[in-house]
Amino acid sequence: MQGASRIRLDEIDIRLLSVLQREGRISKTDLADRINLSVSACFERMQKLEQAKLIQSYHAVVNPAIFGNLQMFHAHIILKTHRAVDFGMFENYVRQISMITECYALGGGVDYSIKVFASTVSQYQRLIDDMLDANLGVDRYFTYIVTKVIKVRDLTVTELQDIRRDGDNDLLAG
Amino acid sequence: MQGASRIRLDEIDIRLLSVLQREGRISKTDLADRINLSVSACFERMQKLEQAKLIQSYHAVVNPAIFGNLQMFHAHIILKTHRAVDFGMFENYVRQISMITECYALGGGVDYSIKVFASTVSQYQRLIDDMLDANLGVDRYFTYIVTKVIKVRDLTVTELQDIRRDGDNDLLAG
DNA sequence: GGTGAAATTACGATGGC
DNA sequence: GCCATCGTAATTTCACC
Numbered sequence: 001m002q003g004a005s006r007i008r009l010d011e012i013d014i015r016l017l018s019v020l021q022r023e024g025r026i027s028k029t030d031l032a033d034r035i036n037l038s039v040s041a042c043f044e045r046m047q048k049l050e051q052a053k054l055i056q057s058y059h060a061v062v063n064p065a066i067f068g069n070l071q072m073f074h075a076h077i078i079l080k081t082h083r084a085v086d087f088g089m090f091e092n093y094v095r096q097i098s099m100i101t102e103c104y105a106l107g108g109g110v111d112y113s114i115k116v117f118a119s120t121v122s123q124y125q126r127l128i129d130d131m132l133d134a135n136l137g138v139d140r141y142f143t144y145i146v147t148k149v150i151k152v153r154d155l156t157v158t159e160l161q162d163i164r165r166d167g168d169n170d171l172l173a174g
Numbered sequence: 175m176q177g178a179s180r181i182r183l184d185e186i187d188i189r190l191l192s193v194l195q196r197e198g199r200i201s202k203t204d205l206a207d208r209i210n211l212s213v214s215a216c217f218e219r220m221q222k223l224e225q226a227k228l229i230q231s232y233h234a235v236v237n238p239a240i241f242g243n244l245q246m247f248h249a250h251i252i253l254k255t256h257r258a259v260d261f262g263m264f265e266n267y268v269r270q271i272s273m274i275t276e277c278y279a280l281g282g283g284v285d286y287s288i289k290v291f292a293s294t295v296s297q298y299q300r301l302i303d304d305m306l307d308a309n310l311g312v313d314r315y316f317t318y319i320v321t322k323v324i325k326v327r328d329l330t331v332t333e334l335q336d337i338r339r340d341g342d343n344d345l346l347a348g
Numbered sequence: 349g350g351t352g353a354a355a356t357t358a359c360g361a362t363g364g365c
Numbered sequence: 366g367c368c369a370t371c372g373t374a375a376t377t378t379c380a381c382c
Binding site for chain 3: 367368369371372373374375378379382
């Protein structure tokens with residue numbers, strides 16, 4: 001964590017963050033009401049949280065099916081060689097492909113996991129073929145087509161707090 | 175897609191969505207400036223897009239390291255039996271576990287992929303052990319610890335448009 | 349660090365093009 | 366479908382506690 005941790009968060013800050021996480025465009029007046037604070041006090045806290053980058057950004061969520069539904073794919077990827085330069089090349093490649101929305105390096109036998117969005121299976125396969133043709137040293141890949149989305153969400157601040165508390169207990173007990 | 179597709183989107187709508195996707199808390203006045211529209215015209219379009227649920231929600235992104243960094247895990251899960259009731263039980267279980275932030279049903283040999291956040295490996299393992307103890311009919315599971323996040327982003331409206339266009343070309347050519 | 353009131357600016361409805 | 370106006374409401378500053 002960067003300079004972010006320099007701020008002490010009290011209950012009010014947590015509630016402020018919780019509300020903004022769920023209602024990113026709520027007016028400051030309504031927000032102040034919600035957390036039982038005067039508008040100006042609320043405003044100052046909000047500014048402080050933004051400046052400290054504890055609030056990183058605000059976004060509208062646009063219906064992803066706006067131009068028709070897309071198919072989601074997961075893939076696991078294993079490289080031929082495992083030097084820093086090999087990883088670097090692969091990572092730079094995926095960063096520039098917009099259809100690849102997520103990429104993680106994994107511990108164990110698989111090097112990378114990627115999430116891909118495409119209109120069709122053949123469009124996805126074209127992306128994979130292009131990747132294989134790009135001399136990135138991909139040894140093997142495994143495609144997992146997503147047949148159903150059961151759950152997708154971000155952790156709320158309350159959940160972050162709960163997980164951390166529970167994890168700390170774990171250390172004491174273990 | 176629901177009733178959402180009943181609206182024809184022009185260039186101005188796309189730009190409006192693009193701006194709000196990146197700057198979810200921009201004032202309507204600034205938004206209007208940005209897309210070269212009067213405030214009232216901009217306001218009307220924005221309302222229309224919200225009512226049509228093309229804009230689904232607004233959110234503040236809170237620094238997830240606010241209480242210290244969490245470790246991310248991916249897991250693949252295979253059930254013993256594959257009746258609708260087996261899938262239903264598993265899916266209801268993961269829906270109520272907040273540390274599991276994503277869950278997808280996959281085609282092929284693996285039934286489910288989940289994304290889990292935990293403070294420590296042992297906290298993660300406790301979640302898995304609890305899952306195994308819950309009589310969900312889990313046959314096997316594979317844990318993939320995330321060692322590095324290369325990329326995480328949502329698709330922009332422009333990218334959604336591009337993917338769709340490219341996918342349509344694909345159908346014509348193939 | 350919190351409040352309340354004042355000046356500035358944004359919002360959202362309405363009527364006209 | 367876009368623009369201009371206008372009363373109302375929200376925003377942001379500031380002096381004070």
